[in-house]
């Protein structure tokens with residue numbers, strides 16, 4: 362649990378001023394050592410497998426099953442895949458990127474009208490810093506629950522500025538609800554489960570959007586935009602920057618790789634810890650991080666799809682029998698514990714049987 366926010370908003374602004382002037386970042390942001398390969402382009406690039414979401418609901422059973430198997434295989438090998446034909450046009454995704462950029466261009470007084478209060482995760486501003494947290498993240502973020510309707514806290518949603526924010530994000534939320542259901546059905550189908558199985562395990566999903574801005578940084582070899590972590594969600598959708606690369610992933614063999622910028626209308630689908638648990642470890646939540654560069658700020662939007670708080674989450678029934686024991690304990694409201702945990706791997710590890 363965090364006792365107090367050790368870094369004030371003033372210091373955070375300083376980080377951005379420093380970024381602009383290319384001076385040395387404050388010590389609290391520095392990783393212990395130079396991270397060879399993180400920022401200098403020497404890490405290998407992976408070709409993330411593509412999944413055509415429209416084919417998951419093809420009237421031809423062989424076609425939909427084959428696409429579901431592509432999804433399942435990507436999620437078990439890489440913990441992620443690139444979704445195409447996911448029901449949202451490039452033009453609409455550009456308008457989502459535009460409202461993010463318009464928000465971050467507002468003066469600080471305007472953004473802090475939606476500031477995250479101490480003890481909350483929702484709102485504008487940096488994350489609460491748990492005890493024993495490593496180096497700070499070189500990032501600014503706005504985090505809001507975008508679905509279901511009854512859990513939305515509109516005081517954290519930009520209203521008049523930027524003018525289209527609410528309309529665009531609400532429209533995106535309804536598209537993402539539909540996409541989530543298709544992806545959960547595809548995941549279940551790939552494991553030979555009833556297609557509704559994961560949808561039912563999740564209950565009424567909570568969908569949280571995190572609008573990330575990573576300012577440029579003079580020391581991308583010592584500072585991360587986002588420290589390495591797994592997501593606490595079941596499934597995460599990531600809308601990447603169209604031009605600036607920075608998302609990196611740890612493969613099963615221990616190799617960090619760069620994920621290239623995404624084609625304009627593709628969305629990255631990523632497993633979170635609860636996706637790993639529900640699938641009894643068939644799908645892997647990958648460790649990932651955000652790298653920086655000296656030239657340009659980078660943005661991304663991560664959308665976390667989280668099971669209903671009251672639902673008990675554990676390996677899906679159809680995946681456990683005498684020959685395939687449950688690999689994880691059951692848990693309720695994993696997300697609450699996750700948000701308080703400084704080392705996210707420890708939390709899912711504590712559930713392993």
Ligand SMILES: O=C(O)CCC(=O)C(=O)O
Pocket residue numbers: 571573587592599607608609649650651660661662663
């Ligand atoms: O910015 C990125 O590419 C990654 C974002 C992310 O992992 C997160 O917000 O959890």
Ligand SMILES: [Fe+2]
Pocket residue numbers: 590591592649663
């Ligand atoms: Fe993440």
